[in-house]
Amino acid sequence: MTRPLVFSDDRLFPADERTRGIARALYGQVKGLPIISPHGHTDPAWFATNAPFEDATDLLLAPDHYLFRMLYSQGISLDALKVRSKAGVPDTDPREAWRLLASNFHLFRGTPSWLWLNHVFSQVFGLKVFLGAETSDLYFDTINEALATEAFRPRALFDRFNIETLATTEGPQDRLEHHKAIRESGWGGHVVTAYRPDAVIDFEDERFGRSFERFAEVSGQDVTTWKGYLEGHRVRRQAFIAAGATSSDHGHPTAATADLSETDAEALFQSLLKGEVTPAKAELFRAQMLTEMSRMSLDDGLVMQIHPGSHRNHNVGLLASHGRDKGADIPMRTEYVEALKPLLTKFGNDPRLSIILFTLDETVYSRELAPLAGHYPVLKLGPSWWFHDSPEGMMRFREQVTETAGFYNTVGFNDDTRAFLSIPARHDVARRVDSAFLARMVAEHRMDEVEAAELIVDLTYNLPKKAYKLDQRPSWARPVQPIKHAAE
Template structure:
């Protein structure tokens, strides 16, 4: 990786960006939203072969290859329908290497090459001719105790890593982490409360999961969710996360909500009940956040399982989702009317629809003290997406109504690379403001440190009833 990677090309601005990047590059990493399996760190076993570490679980990678006719089964992605899948890691790796040209210009190439270089010390090109050499070099390092998960966690300078679990999780991995001094409140590895599978009536098996929660009525449903939130807080949670199809919110009366819930449990919901229940539950979760201090995150706009054939064969979260247009101003009004100015409430908004950054999200963050803007997410967490985000929202929302970078990844080894990309992009953006005499250099240096470290640490901190931070 070049020292000036992603920094501005103009020499004068690049020199400023280098200085600003120096203020951020070695700061600890705060990872307040992600999907790393906590068992990886709880068990601290050696990682599997290079393919199962870097290719198989990364839907950014398998999605691109699938778009060129390389089926996920041939890349080792587990199937649900009995389709035979490739099990030989070297074969999977060779397929990636032979098609590495497909990733030119993509963030997946940037992240993967960063992982190969900065984590595993492999600096040569990846192609069909080098595939085996690169595979063997990574495999040799994976056998070294210094490349076990907890050792890498330390090397990555990770101060805090949040994972994401369903309320139905027993949080066993987090209990093990806490017993080892790694988890619990203030721990290095914490959980996040993600209740989508219990509030989305369209998600197959909803009724069975509600029964597993132990709720037969709407009132019991709310009580059990509050209890589970307390269990998550005991496991270190500072936030909840909600991945709804839309940003719609709705304040139903208790009677209306109970009637809707009962219809759904009987298997006879009305048209529109699923969207109305999701929207209502966002308001209820905001109410719970006021009570228990969890920061609320909203990730709307993904059209889940758009590729029906991929979903049928391999299930969820394997690259079959597509962004959709998302409206926020009217959708969030019921929730913000109730809690938008409450000092006990904080919500971080994300989007997959960057057309709303300037028109809707930045003004909302600039108009409500409870609202913060989350970093570009998923299809937008690229160098250009990060640049466009700063350009779109800063004039209206400033820097301090944003929440800092989130890596949102399952790929543990890519975390430091992704944060480094964000820090370089912010260095370039701030350098332009300095070069244009819009911001003094000392203030820009303070700002990049805030964006990289201090803001996410503050925004994602749970607030207790006294007004003090937990």
Template sequence: MTVTSTTGDDGRPWTLHPDRALPAEPGVRAVARTILSATAPLPIVSMHGHVDAEMLAADAPFTDPAHLLVTPDHYLVRMLVSQATAPGAVRDAGVRSVADLGVGPDGETDPRTIWRRFCAGWSSLRGTPTRFWLEHVLAEVFEAPVAPSSETADALFDHIADRLAQPQYRPRALFDRFNIEVLATTDAAVSSLAAHARLAADGWGRRVIPTFRPDALLEPARDDWRGLLDELSAVSGIDAHDYDGYLEALRQRRRAFVRAGARASDHGHLSPDTTPLPAAEARRVFDVARAGEATPAASAAFTAHMLFQMAEMASEDGLVMQLHPGVVRDHDRGIAARHGHDIGYDVPVATEFTRSLRPVLEAFGHHPDFRMIVFTVDETVYSRELAPLAGVYPALRLGAPWWFLDTPDAIRRFREATTDTAGLRNTSGFVDDTRAFCSIPARHDLSRRADAGFLARLVAEHRLDLDEALDAAVDLAYRIPQDSYARPTAAVMA
């Protein structure tokens, strides 16, 4: 339990234990404390996430606690909904679906009702990383006097609402308070990047940067793919309705993102296959897809081909290629139809990388201006495939545990499974991958604690000296994420 105390009959305030998520063995814990003291004050380098750039551009006060902390948090929403039919507080509070927590076009609109439902389900989060992050957000960011419960819900809502009305709780003030050095958003390839332009005009252009996300344009099986070609043509000024124009329009958008400060592209397809097609076959599949007649197999082959094209473009413009495959999106299609896409019904599947990445790595794995960072939610491939690949190809780095794996135990398992083969410096540094803005410092804090525990064990086993462990910890928390997403010298000069 991370809570030291909560306000109760003894009158003590809610505080968090300073050793939370550190090793239980006293000797190792003491070393971990020393290592954590070297990384805790470091700035946050947040190179992959989903915070809305418009929020920071507008810098308007947050509306209410529920729509800031509950509704956009997929981890939280999915856990409460999973308890919707079980006897207990969650069902009694009226949670039947994601809509009852404010999600989707038909979602509950009263923030206090949403908040009460969240507080009633607080015990459902025991042992989860969501609980860890929320405790940090509530106690450290908002100085909440009590933990959530059905009895404290209204008082807690009022306390946080009062904080949100104060200037120091507006987005940019919190950005500074969180000690964020740089934050990368994730932006559709057809985005105008208007919010980023406004941020740049305010002097924030190097602090908040876009990330090029072309997934929808690379998947001709999507219902909206042909309409997206219209949008791509309009925003790029290049007719994207034939294959060659389509490629050039994507290149133009990548250049626009680079000018706006982007350092990476982001690709989240089901498969990591990067097998290229002959040019004539690629043109044929594109034309068939434009006619709405592409088979699922042909569409998947075209997506794999386009991942190879993205790698080739990356070797030219220097955008780091982030790849995170292996998730079935919108597992319940009825829920997606009723409430919207990407609301937590995403489920990992087994993923193969060795053969899938071979075409790209054979072509660009030793290219001085190409960098690929591969993430996974399939832990079985860490030691078998990804660590050996990252341990030999200079262009490949292994992404940090993310999504379902950004937990204390999973971060430890990641280090144990990959360090023997890939070392520490062939990893990317932590990414928080979050839409929940206020949880960014909590997530980075957890990562630093987990890494401190791992390194402390190496020290205790006399596999590292303490001074090396301290340097490695600073590497993992700060220097490695900077280096992983640095622009190649040639790309900078171009």
């Protein structure tokens, strides 16, 4: 029962003809704009080595927790999907793993994965029939053949995708060698890093010990003293800045911040280093470190991103067998008003600081985040994140945030993905949903067409560049054409 994969140009636009027409026109203005990807998790090795991707399963299925978590929820084993466990990559035939995705593709109806994958299948690989049991091999072969060609090497796709800037995310213990290789390669693609120090800040993280050791080595500081530890961060932040970083990123369980005296902070650090780790002390240390990172940002200008609220590795059995990042992270209720107060009391009115807040708890959009960002000069709101990086999720974000924070306290879209091929799909969804939202505003006479035309360009291109300080390109990156403002 093969049927055509029709991927309409009007997808994600409201059905009402009047509004759809406005949405089409707005989207038309930004459809071709370059992609600014200021936060994500692609592997810099891809762009450093430019080696070909392996096969459909290895590239699209086995590393994508959106896909295997859904399949797992319906009783399909991770081994059968060739997902790496602690024992290594299972010896599953990748074609058979792909067939499991194909024959269960109906599970993704109504999910963003359906949109992203069908975009990749149709726009990137040119497939013209729906994925299903009977087309599984056609897909597997078509994709693999393409991946073997020059046109599907990472750098070629980067160019084809019209990516102006792409940020990856590394830890302080990372030597950033791939970024060095990219810089020195003469290729000119603007791939930068971001400073994500969680693994050397969170004493409860199972990766802490090994990361801390490497942090000591790489930073060349005596990180077992409080001063040396902070200096280690300063040193590594400088190295990251040299590798193009304009932001740091902090994925703590909560948004708690603290403002301890230097004496208390030092004592806490020493106690934790001695192994006196309790949940409360680990939490207080993470909280203090957000304030310390803010203080460093006053000097070095890194924009802070705070991504709190994920209960990591909720599935205890799966963590034991497969390790982290296996689709078992679950959002938690997250509080910001009290949590951020110590940090905001200290630096909340300082124009040198910029903090971008994210959440997995949509209830805070209208209650906490929009009121905070609509007042404090240092705060901006990141786009809808992770489970909410989807058409309905993006629309709820705009509907619940805009009336209090406006558009200009938001920072455009983040794809936040390790699924490189889905980047154009994800940005396309964001551009379409923003067009649809603005179109409704225009159709309901809550905004005029001139304002909407300016906004769609700002939301797509200008705001992320400005918020993440990506206006200045280093000499090794290719220059970009300036974007004329749509309304000019």
